[in-house]
Amino acid sequence: MDLHKEGERGSAKQKKVKIVFVIGGPGSGKGTQCKRIAQQFGYTHLSVGEILRQEISSGSETGSMIQRIMKEGKLVPSDVTVRLLQQAMQGINSDKFLIDGFPRNKENVKAFEDLTKMEPEFVLYLDCPQDEMEKRLLSRNEGREDDNIETIRKRFKVFMESTLPTIEYYESKGKVRKVDAGKSIDEVFESIKVIFSQGKDNKVPPSRHKCKCLIL
Numbered sequence: 001m002d003l004h005k006e007g008e009r010g011s012a013k014q015k016k017v018k019i020v021f022v023i024g025g026p027g028s029g030k031g032t033q034c035k036r037i038a039q040q041f042g043y044t045h046l047s048v049g050e051i052l053r054q055e056i057s058s059g060s061e062t063g064s065m066i067q068r069i070m071k072e073g074k075l076v077p078s079d080v081t082v083r084l085l086q087q088a089m090q091g092i093n094s095d096k097f098l099i100d101g102f103p104r105n106k107e108n109v110k111a112f113e114d115l116t117k118m119e120p121e122f123v124l125y126l127d128c129p130q131d132e133m134e135k136r137l138l139s140r141n142e143g144r145e146d147d148n149i150e151t152i153r154k155r156f157k158v159f160m161e162s163t164l165p166t167i168e169y170y171e172s173k174g175k176v177r178k179v180d181a182g183k184s185i186d187e188v189f190e191s192i193k194v195i196f197s198q199g200k201d202n203k204v205p206p207s208r209h210k211c212k213c214l215i216l
């Protein structure tokens with residue numbers, strides 16, 4: 001994958017591609033909030049679960065393998081996931097990607113870093129109580145094969161055992177932005193808007209510093 005997009009008029013000036021990972025337990029509201037973020041902040045939303053489901057729909061052998069793993073609530077091997085994600089990114093002319101449901105384990109992180117040499121700008125973590133996530137998934141009604149109580153419980157276990165350590169990894173790099181995702185959809189989005197409205201590295205943008213000085 002190209003690290004940078006070519007600057008205007010093909011000049012040597014290069015523009016960095018910005019990536020935000022969105023992590024949270026199953027049913028924490030990743031897809032719901034990503035749609036809103038994409039609309040309001042101009043990101044391209046890529047759901048990794050959706051990319052994997054598209055591969056299942058293609059009828060390929062890889063798709064059959066993914067389907068068996070998903071039904072069990074387990075994680076697809078990272079080389080497969082990252083290759084499909086990379087292909088999806090390369091097919092879209094965007095410089096701001098919101099990657100929903102990724103990374104799910106440390107192997108995902110390593111495969112992404114090794115293959116793309118890129119790092120996320122930050123990681124949005126939707127923190128939601130498990131009983132609330134369970135309630136949401138059982139009433140989602142989108143016909144997903146993995147939205148049954150047996151598989152949902154397995155997905156929670158994978159989240160606790162494999163995904164939480166990736167959040168700790170990004171926390172150690174100061175990249176996690178956590179929101180309370182147990183509230184209503186509108187309330188969660190209000191908290192998210194604050195994060196996305198902040199400037200680079202989540203510092204208050206210079207214009208707001210100026211305003212503060214004027215007031216003082």
Ligand SMILES: Nc1ncnc2c1ncn2[C@@H]1O[C@H](COP(=O)(O)OP(=O)(O)OP(=O)(O)O)[C@@H](O)[C@H]1O
Pocket residue numbers: 024025026027028029030031032033049101136137139140181182183184185186188
């Ligand atoms: N804050 C919320 N309050 C109540 N219901 C919500 C909230 N956010 C999302 N939902 C609903 O919960 C269900 C799961 O939401 P969503 O699909 O966005 O979760 P997800 O994190 O993408 O889940 P998955 O990991 O399974 O893809 C959907 O039916 C959605 O409408």
Ligand SMILES: Nc1ccn([C@@H]2O[C@H](COP(=O)(O)O)[C@@H](O)[C@H]2O)c(=O)n1
Pocket residue numbers: 026048049050052069070071073074075076077081100101102103104108146155
């Ligand atoms: N990085 C990922 C993302 C997803 N999966 C598999 O897809 C299932 C559904 O993902 P959602 O984000 O749509 O809930 C998930 O349970 C995994 O089986 C994956 O392996 N790796």
Ligand SMILES: [Mg+2]
Pocket residue numbers: 030031047049101
């Ligand atoms: Mg989702």
